[in-house]
Amino acid sequence: VVLESKAVPGAGRTFSVLVLSEKKDVRQPVSGRPAPVSSKAQASSSSEIPTPDIDMLSGSRKLFRPPGQAGQTVVKVTGEEIAAITHQSMKVSADRIVGDHINRQQPRWRNAPPSRETVSASQQLLRLVENHPDGLAEFDPVQDLHIRDLQLRERFDRVQILRAQISSLACLECPEFSTHVSPRERRRSMRQVLYFRRMH
Numbered sequence: 001v002v003l004e005s006k007a008v009p010g011a012g013r014t015f016s017v018l019v020l021s022e023k024k025d026v027r028q029p030v031s032g033r034p035a036p037v038s039s040k041a042q043a044s045s046s047s048e049i050p051t052p053d054i055d056m057l058s059g060s061r062k063l064f065r066p067p068g069q070a071g072q073t074v075v076k077v078t079g080e081e082i083a084a085i086t087h088q089s090m091k092v093s094a095d096r097i098v099g100d101h102i103n104r105q106q107p108r109w110r111n112a113p114p115s116r117e118t119v120s121a122s123q124q125l126l127r128l129v130e131n132h133p134d135g136l137a138e139f140d141p142v143q144d145l146h147i148r149d150l151q152l153r154e155r156f157d158r159v160q161i162l163r164a165q166i167s168s169l170a171c172l173e174c175p176e177f178s179t180h181v182s183p184r185e186r187r188r189s190m191r192q193v194l195y196f197r198r199m200h
Contacts, residue, residue, distance in 0.1 A: 003074065012078060021066060022066040023066070
């Protein structure tokens with residue numbers, strides 16, 4: 001769910017997006033200090049940058065459903081990272097969700113539960129995923145915006161051709177595909193995260 005859009009000098013426009021994630025295991029003992037968790041859990045919780053997904057790279061638009069208990073987070077993305085736009089809309093309290101996320105990044109409120117508005121929006125997202133596991137109908141720029149410019153139409157047609165070509169690549173069948181691609185994608189994503197942090 002896109003919550004807000006901002007123009008960032010030198011980076012174009014960025015979007016704050018509410019996404020589903022696997023709920024983190026935050027255990028708070030009586031001492032007030034977080035209980036130790038396994039190295040696997042630490043690796044999972046410390047890595048908020050998603051790894052490349054074969055379905056996404058192949059052109060599939062299957063919706064992500066957390067394998068465990070569903071949680072949520074707010075991430076910043078650029079237009080280049082948005083794979084598709086749908087006709088689906090949701091009524092959410094965008095400002096309150098963004099404010100809640102910012103507050104829970106502070107050490108004092110890091111273990112606080114998400115706000116009612118955040119939970120409500122997350123539940124709507126989860127129901128949407130459960131009802132449309134194979135994806136939603138995409139917004140068609142040419143048809144829905146009635147684009148008549150031939151050059152622009154050719155660009156969108158080119159995108160469709162590239163999607164079809166990518167989906168036919170043999171490398172996508174490799175069981176280790178994500179393992180091979182993840183390090184490079186993670187470095188690219190990390191550079192982008194560091195850039196956004198410097199801007200803010």
